[in-house]
Amino acid sequence: MSTIVKEKVGYVGRAMKRVEDPRLLKGLATYVDDLRLPGMLHAVVVRSPHAHARVRRVDGAAARALAGVAGVFSGADLNAHCGTVPCAASMPDLKAPKHTVLASDRVYFVGHPVAVVVAATPYAAVDAAEAVQVEYEPLPVVVDAEKALEKGSPLTHPDLGTNVAFTWHLAGGDIDAAFKNADRVVRQRMYHQRLTPMAIEPRGCVASFDRGSGTLTLWTSTQIPHLVRTLLPGMIGIAENKLRVVAPEVGGGFGSKLNLYVEEAICSYLAMRLGAPVKWIERRRENAAATIHGRDQIGDYEVAVSNDGTILGLRNRTIADLGSYLQLLTPAIPTLTGLVLTGSYKIPAVRMDVIGVYTHKMAADAYRGAGRPEATYLIERLMDLVAGETGQDPIELRRRHFPKPQEFPFPTATGLTYDSGDYDAALRKAMELARWDELVGRREARRRDGGLFGIGVSTYVEICGMGPSKAMMAGGWEWGCVRIEMSAKVTVITGATPHGQGQETSFAQIAADRLGVPIDDIVVLHGDTSIAHYGRDTYGSRATAVGGGALVMCIDRVVDKAKRLAAHLLGARPEQVEFQEGRFSLKGGAGRDLGWTDLAAEAYVAKNLPAGFEPGLEASAFFEPENFTFPFGTHICAVDLDRETGKVTIVKYVAVDDCGNQMNPLLIEGQLQGGIAQSIGQALFERTVYDENGQLLTGEFTDYALPRAEDIPEYAMGATVTPTTANPLGVKGVGEAGTIGATPAIANAVIDALRPLGVKHLDMPLTPEKIWRAINRR
Amino acid sequence: MFAAPFDYARPKTLDEALSLLSKHGDEARLLAGGHSLIPAMKLRLAQPRLVVDIGRLDGLRQIEARDGRLAIGAMVTHAEIAASRTLADLCPLLVEVASAIGDLQVRNKGTIGGSLVHADPAGDWPAAILALDAEIEIAGPQGRRTVTAGAFFTGILETAVKPGEILCEIRVTAAAASAYVKTEQKASGFALCGVAAVVDATARRVRVGITGVAPVPYRAAAVERALEGQALAEGSLAAAAGQAAAGVTPLADIHASADYRAHLARVNTARALQRAASR
Amino acid sequence: MKLTGTYRLAAPPARVFAALVDPDVLQRCIEGAERLVRTADDQYDVHLRLGIGTVKGAYVGTVRLTDQQPPDRFTLHVEGKGAPGFVRGSARIQLTAAGAGTVAICDADGQVGGVVSAVGSRLLDATARMLMDRFFERLGAEVR
C-alpha cells in the first residue's frame, strides 16, 4: 500500500536546488584525497610503458634504499595474497586471463601495474617509484580487434591460444524469412569509437586496518561501496563483516567507478600487512591509461526492408574490443547493446552475433550508457540510412514503426517488455519546440545558398532502472531505511550510492511529502556500508527507480507503525486512524491529533506502548523491481558546417525526454544537460587513441578532447510524462538518457548536412578533418 | 604529479639572474609564468636542479610606446596584453593573439617571453611575432643583443636564446590592419593552425606568420611575394593564400594530418588577409 | 613511427661507411649521446641525454650495428630506457655513390613509450625527423 499525499504543498515535482551543492561549491566537501590519517603511508604504482612484454626482473633495491620508503612490492610479493580481479558477467564460452593485482611474468597493456611503492610522503613515494628498475622484453602487440581475429595475429594472452574472449548470440523472430522476403537490404559498417570516461576526480583510496578489532576500513572513490564490500573479501580474505567500505564525496564516475580495481585490493592488503593506513591517489595519466574505457564496437549491420518501407528484420556481426582483460562487467556491455538494438521500433526479427576480442589495451567496461549508446546510435543511423535508400522521410519512417501507446507493455524481438511509452507524443513535442517547418525551411534556404546545413533526429528508448534480480548478476534490488529520530528529525538511508545525481535532495523531497515533515528536518545518508548496511549502489540509472522504491516501502512501514501507536494513544483501532500531512487523527472525527514529535517521543521513551509494540520508529526494506524501465524521448539537432574547414556549429538543440514521473525537474535537466554534453564530445571529437605499438596517445587532457563550455549550445528542453508501473514512484531513470539519445541526433545532423554531396555515413568522431575529407572526397 | 627535488632562487636584478645562470649552467632554468615549465617538471620531463624565478626582476613588465615603436617586456602576461589600451590602439594584433591563448588562468599566468622561449610549434605568439617582424632583445653574460623574429625560431622547442641568456623585450612597429585566425587543436586549445597577417595597403605589402603547421613557425614567403606591389583585392588575396604551405613539411599527429594542416594554412591565411585588409 | 630521409654527403660511400661504424663518430653524431662503451663486436652501451628545449630525459641503453655490408648498407639499432620511459628504434642505412659523394637513404622505425609518448605524441614524429636530420648533418661535417 502507498501513503496518500495531498497534491497541494508537495516538494516532489519542484525544481528545488540541490542540498549537495553548497558544500561542493564552497570547497567543504570531503573527497578521498582530503583524508589524512595518523601514520598514513602513500602508495605509488609503477606501471608498464610497454603494451606487451615479458617482465624479466623487478628490482626495488635502489628504491628501498631511499629515505622514507616503507616498502617496494612486486607481483611476486603481493599476488599470492590479493586474489584476482573479479568479473561478474559470465558467458558460456568465456576465456578469461588470470588477472592478478600486479603483473606476474607478463604485462599486457600500457599502464599495467608492475610494482607498488609505499612511503611516508607522496613525494618520497614518487621518487622511489622512479627508482624501481624493471627489465622488460617486448613482445608482439595487437591493438586492432579485427586484426586480432586474423590468422597469425599476435595473441594478447598467448596462454589462452586465441584472442576471442567469448561469442554471444541474440535471436528473436524469423530473421531468415525477414531477409528472404526483403525487397532490399540496407547495409552499413559502423565503428563506435573507444572513449575515456575522464571523471573530474580520478580514482583514489585509503585503507586503514584496526589491529585490535581486526576490521578494515576502505575509503574509496567509487560508485559501488556495497559491491566492493561483497567482492573484496574474495580477493584479500577478510570477512565481509570485518570490512567497512566508504565512498566519501565522489567527483564523478560515469561508470568508470563501477568496478573493483587492483589498487583497492593492494592498499587494503598493504594496510593490514604494514599496520598503517595506506593512501593511493590516481594521477590523470594513470586515470587515462588504467581506469576502464568505454564503447569500442565495430560491426556490419544489415536491415531487411520491403518496398513499402517496412523494416522486416535487423542482423549484424559485432566485434567488441574488450581490451586486455575483464573488469567487473566487461563482457556484459555488448549484450546490453543487443537488448535494445531494435530501439523504439517494431522490428519483428533480429539477430546479433557478438565476438568479444582481447587486444593490448585497457579493459573496456561500462561508460555512461554502457551498451545502449552503441545500440541507439546504430538503430538511429540505420533508420536514416533506410529512409535515404527508400526515399522516405526519416520522421515518417520512424513514426510508422513506433508501437502505439495502447500496445504497451510492448514485447520486443530481443525478448524485453517495454513498460510504457508514447513515442509519438515526445516526437511531436520536440518538433514543436524545434519549430520543425521553420527549421526545414532554413535548411533548404542554406542549401540553395551553397551552405551545408543538416537536421538530425533520434527517437530513442533505453533500458534502465536496473533491475529485476533474475536478470542481474548479483541482485538488482535496493535497500533503504527510514528512521524517525527521537527528536522527530528524519534520517533516510539509501543503499544506492549517489555521487553527483542529487538524491540527497530528491529523496528528501519524496520523504518530506510522504511523511509530511519540513524538508530541512531530513538528512539523507548513503555511501558507507556501516550506515547503509546493504545496497546495490548507483549505475544503470537505477538509484531513484529502484532505491526510491525501497524508500517508499520504508515510509509506508514507518507510517503504518506510527498509526498503530497513534491509535493506541488516541484510544482507537489502527484502521480508524488517518494520516495526513504529518498528522495522525481519527477518521471523520475532530478531536485530538498527534504529530511526529508526539509519536517519536513515545516510541523511544517506550513507557506507553501498545502490547507487543516494538520500541522505535524505523523501518528498512528491500525493493525488488518487477521489470526494467524504458525511458524514451526525441532529440533534434541542427548543424551548420563550414565548407572550407569542416567545422561543425550546432545551431539548434532540442531534447524532449520522458523519464516517467519527475521528482525534481532541475535534477533531471542537469542529468540530461551533462549527458548531452558527453554526447557532443563523442559525436564530434572524443576518441581514445593507441598507436600500433599499443602506446596510449590520449593520456592527458592535451590530447583527449573533452567538450568545453564553448562547445555546448543552448538547449531547448521539454518533457513528456509516461509513468512506469515497475516501481511505486512511477519513475524511469534519467542518468544516462542524455548520452544515449543525443549522440545519434548530432551524428545524423552532420551526415544530413553532407547528404547533398552524396555522403551516406561517416564514423564518429565527426572531426572537422573527417568532414573536410568527405566534402572533398579525399 | 610531483616535480623532482629542486632549489629555488628569486633574484632581484637581471645581473643577479644572469650570474645564477652562468654559475649553474644547464642545471638551472628560468621560471616565468610556469605554465609550460611546471607541467614539464611535474611530469619529470624537466628536472632542473635550480629554478630561477624572474618574476621580481625590474624592467621586464612594461608595455611602452616609444617613437612609433612598441616595447613589451618579456614578463608581460597574455592577459595584460589582451587588456592593454596602448596595444589595442597601436597594435591590435597582439591583443587579438593574446585573447586567443588558452583560458583565463593560462592568460593570467603565462608570459609572452616564456611563450616565445618555450617555442611550442603550436604556440600562438610566434605567428604574431613573425607577422610583425619583431625584434627580440636578449641579455647574456656578454651584454645585450637583438635578434629578428625571422632568426628567432631555430627548431622544435628551440630558439636563438642560448642557455645562460634571458629574453628581455619584444619590439614591434605599430600596425593597424592586421588579423589573427586560429583553428584550435580541440583538446589542448593550442593552434592546429594559427595565421597572423599584417597588411600595409599603402606600401602594397603583407606579412604572414604561421604557427602550428610546421615543426618551426614560419613566414609565408610565397604568399608575401605574390602580393608584393599588388592591389589587395579579395581575389588576389585568396589566390596568394594558396601558397601558404608552399615548401613546408607540415606536422602530422592524431589531431590533424599534414594535408589538413596545409589546407588550414591556406584557408586561414585567406581569411586573415581578408580580415586584415578590411580593417 | 616510421620515417625515411635522403641525404647527400660529400664523401664516397667507403668513407661514409667507415665513419658510421666508428663509435667515436657515432657518439658525436647521435644527438645527446654522452658515452659509447664497447661491450661486444659492433655493440656499445650508451648514455643518452635526449631532449629538446625545456624537455629532457636521460636514457641508458645500447647501440648495435647489424647487417653490415660495407660499403653499401647496415642497420643501426638504438635502445634506451630511463625515467621518461623507453626509446627503441632501428635505421636501415643504404649508401650509394653519387658523383664524388654519397646519397644515404635512411629508413627508420622507432617506438617511444612512457610519459613522452603519453604527453608528447604530437611532437614525436617531427622531433624524430629533426634528430635524424641532425645526425646526417653532423655526419656530413665529419666526412667532409
Ligand SMILES: Cc1cc2nc3c(=O)[nH]c(=O)nc-3n(C[C@H](O)[C@H](O)[C@H](O)COP(=O)(O)OP(=O)(O)OC[C@H]3O[C@@H](n4cnc5c(N)ncnc54)[C@H](O)[C@@H]3O)c2cc1C
Ligand atoms: C592549459 C594550458 C593551455 C595553454 N594554451 C595555450 C594556447 O592556446 N596557446 C599558446 O600559445 N600557449 C598556450 N599555453 C602555454 C602558455 O601560453 C604558457 O604560458 C607559455 O607557453 C609559457 O610561458 P610561461 O610564462 O608560462 O613560461 P614558463 O613555463 O615559466 O617557461 C617556459 C620556458 O621558457 C623559459 N623562459 C621563460 N621566460 C624566459 C625569459 N624571459 N628568457 C629566457 N627563457 C625564459 C623557461 O626557462 C622555460 O624553459 C597553455 C598552457 C596551459 C597550461
